[in-house]
Amino acid sequence: MEFRRARPADGPAIRDVARRSLGASYSLGPQAITSAIEEWYDEDRLATMLSDPDHVLFVADDAGQVVAFSESLVATANTATLLWLHVDPARRGEGIATDLFEATRGALEQLDVMNLRGRVLAENTGGNEFYGQRGFHQVGTDTVEIDGESYVENIYAESERWGREAIEAPDSRTVYVDHDNHERGSKATFHVVFSEREGDDRYGYFCSNCNTLALAMDSMGRIECESCGNVRKPVRWDAAYM
Incomplete structure (x- = not known):
């Protein structure tokens, strides 16, 4: 074969x-x-x-x-x-x-x-x-x-841990998708995106359903991927991270 x-x-x-x-x-x-x-x-x-x-x-x-x-x-x-x-x-x-x-x-x-x-x-x-x-x-x-x-x-x-992956953001910055740090969405998980490979400064979220950055958050902390409609509802107030 x-x-x-x-x-x-x-x-x-x-x-x-x-x-x-x-x-x-x-x-x-x-x-x-x-x-x-x-x-x-x-x-x-x-x-x-x-x-x-x-x-x-x-x-x-x-x-x-x-x-x-x-x-x-x-x-x-x-x-x-x-x-x-x-x-x-x-x-x-x-x-x-x-x-x-x-x-x-x-x-x-x-x-x-x-x-x-x-x-x-x-x-x-x-x-x-x-x-x-x-x-x-x-x-x-x-x-x-x-x-x-x-x-x-x-x-x-x-199920293995993968660490952070460098990707290019729309503003041409290099940001880092943390494949081990994710939160539940309506369709698939959202991975936290950091501004630095080792830092704690959050840049946004990465939608694993359609593999795009999700940056928009409303006043109640809800994130919705504009590409596929995947929605993340916060379990706590975290708008400051955005």
Whole structure:
């Protein structure tokens, strides 16, 4: 079994694996599955993903036949989200998912990505167990739209501590996302952002749901991410930190 980056010629096999995997794992009708495949993995979309350095598509190639693939998106300098991991239902139970997961992680580490998150639809019991078995814990939820219907996604993060990650703020300053210091939001956690790597001066919050800075706070201390609507309600008065 070879685990490698996807190529343009893998498009038909990727669409076939995704179609069969969605049909086996979720209570989606044929039309919903077809619409999802056309939206996510048509030729133009695949070409865009394959040319995007922040998009990582990895396949499991068994003697020239693609039997599984993963799709990941690098969000910040050392953080990525594993969006999908599909295995052909006929090949499940062979350990392919585990091997593909580790190969994907290895490819992301070569890009200096050390903080991995995962998303899986809430109704996929096996997928949720997969993350739990690997030391991930649920940190939030989101919704994904498939053929006009909204489905709940669970968001997972590894339980290890990661420290502070440098990112560029809108004012061109370098600020630091503390991956070990977070507070609950309505969709996913907010990470505290500091002005210095070792200091205590808070700059704002980082929304882990859409990977953007959330700086606006109202008079009652409530933070809302302008990008995705994730809301943090304070457990104490802390407007002075902003």
